[in-house]
Amino acid sequence: MRAVFGDSERKLLKSVIIIVISLVVFVLIWWALSAAFPSEYFPTPYDVGVAFIDSFQNPDPNTGVTMWQHMSQSLVRFIWGFALALALALPIGLLMGFSNVAESFGKPIVEIIRPIPPIAWAPFFFIVAGLFWGPVMPVFLGAFFPILSNVVFGVKSVDPLLLDAARTQGAGKPTLFTKVILPSTIPYLMTGIRIGLGIGWMCIVAAEMIVAIGGGVGLYIRTMADVGRYDYMFAGMVVIAILGILTTELSGYIERRASKWMGMK
Amino acid sequence: MDGNEVVLSIRDLHKSFKKDDSELVAIEDFSLDIKDGEFVCVLGPSGCGKTTLLRIIAGLEKLTGGKILLNNKEITGPGSDRGMVFQEFGLFPWRTVRKNIEFGLEIRKMPKEERRKISDKYIELVGLEGFETSHPYELSGGMKQRVGIARALANDPAILLMDEPFGALDAQTRNLMQKELLRIWSETKKTVVFITHSVDEAVYVADRVVVMSARPGKIRYIFNVEWERPRDRASVEFASLRKKILAELEKEAVTNR
Ligand SMILES: Nc1ncnc2c1ncn2[C@@H]1O[C@H](COP(=O)(O)OP(=O)(O)O)[C@@H](O)[C@H]1O
Ligand SMILES: [Mg+2]
Numbered sequence: 001m002r003a004v005f006g007d008s009e010r011k012l013l014k015s016v017i018i019i020v021i022s023l024v025v026f027v028l029i030w031w032a033l034s035a036a037f038p039s040e041y042f043p044t045p046y047d048v049g050v051a052f053i054d055s056f057q058n059p060d061p062n063t064g065v066t067m068w069q070h071m072s073q074s075l076v077r078f079i080w081g082f083a084l085a086l087a088l089a090l091p092i093g094l095l096m097g098f099s100n101v102a103e104s105f106g107k108p109i110v111e112i113i114r115p116i117p118p119i120a121w122a123p124f125f126f127i128v129a130g131l132f133w134g135p136v137m138p139v140f141l142g143a144f145f146p147i148l149s150n151v152v153f154g155v156k157s158v159d160p161l162l163l164d165a166a167r168t169q170g171a172g173k174p175t176l177f178t179k180v181i182l183p184s185t186i187p188y189l190m191t192g193i194r195i196g197l198g199i200g201w202m203c204i205v206a207a208e209m210i211v212a213i214g215g216g217v218g219l220y221i222r223t224m225a226d227v228g229r230y231d232y233m234f235a236g237m238v239v240i241a242i243l244g245i246l247t248t249e250l251s252g253y254i255e256r257r258a259s260k261w262m263g264m265k
Numbered sequence: 266m267d268g269n270e271v272v273l274s275i276r277d278l279h280k281s282f283k284k285d286d287s288e289l290v291a292i293e294d295f296s297l298d299i300k301d302g303e304f305v306c307v308l309g310p311s312g313c314g315k316t317t318l319l320r321i322i323a324g325l326e327k328l329t330g331g332k333i334l335l336n337n338k339e340i341t342g343p344g345s346d347r348g349m350v351f352q353e354f355g356l357f358p359w360r361t362v363r364k365n366i367e368f369g370l371e372i373r374k375m376p377k378e379e380r381r382k383i384s385d386k387y388i389e390l391v392g393l394e395g396f397e398t399s400h401p402y403e404l405s406g407g408m409k410q411r412v413g414i415a416r417a418l419a420n421d422p423a424i425l426l427m428d429e430p431f432g433a434l435d436a437q438t439r440n441l442m443q444k445e446l447l448r449i450w451s452e453t454k455k456t457v458v459f460i461t462h463s464v465d466e467a468v469y470v471a472d473r474v475v476v477m478s479a480r481p482g483k484i485r486y487i488f489n490v491e492w493e494r495p496r497d498r499a500s501v502e503f504a505s506l507r508k509k510i511l512a513e514l515e516k517e518a519v520t521n522r
Contacts, residue, residue, distance in 0.1 A: 002275035035456040055427045084397060114448075159355075161355045162355060162357060164320075164325050164349075164355065165349070165351060165352070165355035165356075165357075165416075166357075166368070166427060167341050167343040168323050168324075168325065168344075168345070168347065168348070168349035168417075168419065169345055169368050169369035169372065169416070170344055170369055170372060170373065170420065171372055172342070175372045179368075179371075179372065180357070183357070183359045186359075231291055256351030259361065262358060263358045263360070263361075263401060263402055
């Protein structure tokens with residue numbers, strides 16, 4: 001038993017080592033820069049690390065709550081916005097992909113709203129939807145369009161050969177929809193979800209900053225900048241980075257699982 | 266059935282496609298009766314309407330004239346009474362071998378145990394034991410087409426329609442699959458309409474070889490092949506029949522210049 005590592009383990013180990021080195025180099029560059037240009041605006045990784053830990057342990061004086069609460073506030077908003085986007089974009093996308101009338105009807109509306117950055121809606125939504133729901137709506141808009149367009153594209157990309165095969169097996173329209181079109185669309189839906197998660201995450205932070213009251217990590221960053229605690233501001237940014245990486249990983253995992261389940265490896 | 270009954274009757278079939286303002290006639294004056302248990306090959310130059318013919322029989326394409334009767338009933342649309350095997354397989358990639366074969370049974374709401382019995386039978390018939398839970402991407406081309414054949418047979422259709430089913434396979438696999446198909450055919454006693462552009466393949470498998478003319482597709486000539494199977498590709502009569510059919514096809518190519 002000499003080969004402790006198989007090929008795939010060796011590959012994994014190699015990529016993990018490279019990731020670790022990359023992170024270490026990143027922190028070193030940061031450190032060197034903050035040492036070369038000493039400034040309260042540009043804290044060292046050490047200062048940020050201390051602020052990061054402290055932010056979870058002690059409530060910040062501006063809002064009176066810890067980072068845990070800001071984080072859960074942002075996450076709950078994000079999940080609501082994303083869930084709404086998925087719940088609406090999937091059926092609308094299926095309909096628009098399936099029916100030409102629905103597509104001709106929906107397309108102009110989509111094309112008017114899509115070019116407006118979701119964040120541009122934040123002040124409006126804050127006024128009409130309030131403290132909690134205000135920042136939810138930009139997330140909804142940010143995730144809605146990538147899911148919608150991928151689902152529409154997915155339905156249109158269904159292999160006509162599979163439709164023919166199903167029809168010769170006796171499938172009528174409802175069966176074609178549930179047993180051929182829907183499963184064929186799943187990989188496209190997953191791509192839409194992955195892109196939607198990324199955009200939605202950008203939206204929640206930006207929306208909280210703009211609305212500027214009602215908690216959330218975005219608000220935390222903004223208030224820390226306003227009171228001049230740049231180490232805490234950076235700590236908030238680190239929290240966002242970590243949560244962002246986790247959502248990306250999660251959606252990547254879901255996408256891989258889905259394509260494996262789809263027999264597309 | 267006594268083996269002489271007509272299963273499929275194609276009468277004065279006409280098919281044209283509208284393209285912008287002009288009309289493209291793909292098939293005309295096509296009449297053919299196919300008897301129960303018969304193995305009929307349709308042969309013809311590429312673009313002569315072979316696929317179109319089969320798609321019309323399958324109900325995937327509407328005819329523009331004449332009619333087609335299956336067991337004396339006019340065909341109006343697709344149905345599981347005709348099993349179709351596609352050149353590019355057309356397997357559902359997200360379904361396992363077993364679930365692909367059970368597709369037609371599933372949509373007819375057959376109970377699970379019954380479905381399983383039938384899929385087991387056809388998995389054994391086409392020689393896919395051990396691959397029940399594999400997905401299509403894990404299979405070779407020949408194995409994929411075995412699934413395609415089993416899926417078509419699982420509905421117990423009155424007729425099996427095959428559109429160049431081995432066209433996507435390499436020569437060796439192709440020869441093996443021809444033998445396998447003949448075995449399956451003799452075990453199931455199905456009526457088969459088999460499309461190919463290989464003269465060799467047609468002479469090897471068919472009871473009758475229908476040679477089509479170039480567009481618009483009509484029947485040019487019908488060869489009866491009454492030899493025992495398995496047939497010997499190296500025999501003199503095999504070579505001479507192949508030559509005769511090739512000559513027919515070549516005339517076609519010349520008259521259409
Ligand atoms: N859906 C269609 N629309 C227009 N023309 C078609 C269509 N399907 C087939 N054709 C035309 O009909 C003719 C016969 O095609 P096909 O049946 O595929 O030939 P084969 O299978 O013998 O090669 C070709 O000229 C082809 O371009
Ligand atoms: Mg063809």
